[in-house]
Amino acid sequence: MSPEALVADRVRKTYRVRGGAPVDALSGVSLRVGKGERVALLGRNGAGKTTFLKIASTLLAPTSGTVSVFGHEVQAEADIVRSSIAVVPQEGKPFFHLTPREQVYTYLRARGFDRASAKTRTGEALAQMELEEVADRLNITLSGGQRQRTMVATVIATEAPLLFLDEPTIGMDPFARRGVWESMRRLTRRGSTILLTTHYLDEAEALSHRLYIIERGRVLVDGSAEGLKKEVGGTLRVSIRGGQDLAETFSSFGSLVRDPEALHIITTPERLVEIMGVAVGMRLTATVGPVTLEEAFLKVVGRSIDAEN
Numbered sequence: 001m002s003p004e005a006l007v008a009d010r011v012r013k014t015y016r017v018r019g020g021a022p023v024d025a026l027s028g029v030s031l032r033v034g035k036g037e038r039v040a041l042l043g044r045n046g047a048g049k050t051t052f053l054k055i056a057s058t059l060l061a062p063t064s065g066t067v068s069v070f071g072h073e074v075q076a077e078a079d080i081v082r083s084s085i086a087v088v089p090q091e092g093k094p095f096f097h098l099t100p101r102e103q104v105y106t107y108l109r110a111r112g113f114d115r116a117s118a119k120t121r122t123g124e125a126l127a128q129m130e131l132e133e134v135a136d137r138l139n140i141t142l143s144g145g146q147r148q149r150t151m152v153a154t155v156i157a158t159e160a161p162l163l164f165l166d167e168p169t170i171g172m173d174p175f176a177r178r179g180v181w182e183s184m185r186r187l188t189r190r191g192s193t194i195l196l197t198t199h200y201l202d203e204a205e206a207l208s209h210r211l212y213i214i215e216r217g218r219v220l221v222d223g224s225a226e227g228l229k230k231e232v233g234g235t236l237r238v239s240i241r242g243g244q245d246l247a248e249t250f251s252s253f254g255s256l257v258r259d260p261e262a263l264h265i266i267t268t269p270e271r272l273v274e275i276m277g278v279a280v281g282m283r284l285t286a287t288v289g290p291v292t293l294e295e296a297f298l299k300v301v302g303r304s305i306d307a308e309n
């Protein structure tokens with residue numbers, strides 16, 4: 001048995017678009033996910049994350065390159081691969097005319113679980129996603145976040161060896177999100193492997209052992225959240241609201257990240273008093289916090305965008 005849960009080798013995908021130019025969604029993505037790992041794929045909208053997940057989960061054929069899951073090639077051995085994976089698709093919806101309980105149970109039965117274990121697993125998954133109160137109402141009557149929780153419950157109930165989750169916590173409240181994180185951790189403790197995408201970088205940080213940043217169909221960065229944060233050159237972030245044009249004033253204090261709201265100075269505790277002195281002197285609003293994955297992401301992807309332009 002392969003020691004890796006997933007190995008992707010130079011995966012390319014070009015979508016043919018009727019009447020338009022072809023779209024190069026993936027331009028040679030290679031990555032590895034070890035057994036029992038939780039790995040996050042990050043990247044801007046349109047970077048290629050969903051395309052990759054679809055290829056890796058047998059739903060879409062690559063233009064070239066290969067992906068293997070537990071040593072089985074996803075295209076040549078799709079049936080074997082399907083039996084060891086489960087997928088939460090991006091913007092998936094539960095069947096409207098089933099209840100969450102029926103949805104999870106039916107899915108488990110279709111995957112071959114016997115009645116008794118399907119029933120037990122259904123109860124556990126609904127409890128984990130805190131869906132008991134609405135478990136016997138039609139999905140169509142559920143709120144958006146409750147529907148999404150039903151999608152996640154369906155997949156975690158399988159405890160499949162490899163789980164693909166494409167933005168699993170979209171639209172969930174902060175409690176529900178943490179419930180999903182806890183379920184993910186429990187699954188990997190029991191031996192499952194998880195590949196997820198998310199735009200919530202606090203989630204990526206809380207959850208992933210490793211991460212890949214995909215940009216324009218290529219792997220831009222491969223590492224840990226901690227490693228990536230170190231790369232931005234400091235542990236503190238001073239944010240100057242509306243200070244985007246003040247790069248020159250602050251460039252000597254650390255590395256700078258700009259977003260539409262603020263100028264962020266990534267710096268060290270020793271420089272803090274000086275920076276605050278300048279900010280107060282200029283009557284600027286400055287807030288201080290730890291460097292998060294968000295700054296690292298903005299910096300690394302921003303640098304790549306600048307280099308392309």
Ligand SMILES: Nc1ncnc2c1ncn2[C@@H]1O[C@H](COP(=O)(O)OP(=O)(O)OP(=O)(O)O)[C@@H](O)[C@H]1O
Pocket residue numbers: 015016017023024025043044045046047048049050051052090
């Ligand atoms: N069926 C399709 N036909 C043509 N182009 C497509 C198709 N699906 C996706 N694309 C394009 O491929 C690229 C990658 O899309 P993909 O859905 O993989 O991105 P993503 O990283 O998942 O983005 P998001 O964060 O918005 O979900 C985009 O440019 C997108 O417009």
Ligand SMILES: [Mg+2]
Pocket residue numbers: 049050051090166
């Ligand atoms: Mg997507």
